Amino acid sequence: MTILGSSSTHLMEFPRKILIGPNVIQDLGSFLTALSENFSNLAIVTGRTVKSRVQSLCQSSLINFTFNDAWYIVDDATMSSVRSLEKGMISNLPDAILGLGGGRSVDIAKMVAFDLRKPFISIPTSASHDGISSPFVSIRGIDKPFSVQANTPLAVLADTHLLSEAPKRLLSSGCGDLVAKVTAVKDWELAREETNEYYGAYAANLAFLSAKIIIDKFSGERHEDTQNEIRTIIEALISAGVASCIAGSSRPCSGAEHLFSHAIEYVAGHGYGLHGERVGLGTIMMAKLHGLDWEKVADTLRNVGAPTTAKELGLNEQHIVSSLVLARSLRPDRYTILNKIKLDNLSALDLARSVSVI
Secondary structure (H helix, E strand, O other): OOOOOOOOOOOOOOOOEEEEEOOHHHHHHHHHHHHOOOOOEEEEEEOHHHHHHHHHHHHHHHOOOOOEEEEEEOOOOEHHHHHHHHHHHHHHOOOEEEEEEOHHHHHHHHHHHHHHOOOEEEEEOOOOOHHHOOOEEOOEOOOOOOOEEOOOOOEEEEEHHHHHOOOHHHHHHHHHHHHOHHHHHHHHHHHHHHHOOOOOHHHHHHHHHHHHHHHHHHOOOOOOOOHHHHHHHHHHHHHHHHHHHHHOOOOOOOOHHHHHHHHHHHHHOOOOOOHHHHHHHHHHHHHHHHOOOHHHHHHHHHHOOOOOOOHHHOOOHHHHHHHHHHHOOOOOOOOOHHHHOOOOHHHHHHHHHHOOOO
């Protein structure tokens, strides 16, 4: 008898529909209607700036259908915000919860939908990380130094015109999160070899392909942020998220480079770079430890406008060294290159200097 949840068995959940293209936000009403005839009351979780940009577009689309839309503003990605939203929705439960905006709005809405057991629809307005299609959320206030699992979005609507209007820094951060799949997959392979951990070849290859497409496209000369390039990046981010759905964990998308990013927040506090920016720095150093072409990784990040040095994020030498040493202890259950090569202060300093992070 097979036991659900055993090491050899996991449940895969995927988005039912994914709509990508310019101005598809105008099709929001018909998109939601096609998902379910039972949707009536919608809770739309967003930020102040995004609401001012797209509320009228959304309502123009929804007005032709029988939807009631309630808008909720989030200012930070904390459990306090999650609980506040849940309290506000509990008296009039929505039929579906939409996360409209950047990573903060998407993660908060995903967590609220999970807690309230409601369908979640992801509507990213910035291509800043792969959480737009994955079941994982990163929220401060959870007693874990890493992302936790919620539910996979029922659907994803990605308007490439809206995405193109987001600050370029957010797009660069998304590229950093994509490039990280190179070292995340290597860490997963290493865990299979060293600890006999389950390894899903298909999920690993899908995640690696998402990174390879970005590296091949941007490791040469600098490119402009054209609509086609934005579409490539958002499709890669969605594919990476789907890789996590297939794997049943964040393994193909998150390794030592993500642990380094979390360690930065422990050591230096919040406010030092975006998620993908910190992860990108970590990827350069973990690529060196894995014996990969770290210079190509650094070139890719530089060409998309992402930071490649600690100084660019306001971090100093001690921040980097301490974070490298701390990272492996944040998640003892996840075997990475940092478990095989145990860095101390001196070797961490040598590593960061060798790749010009400091």
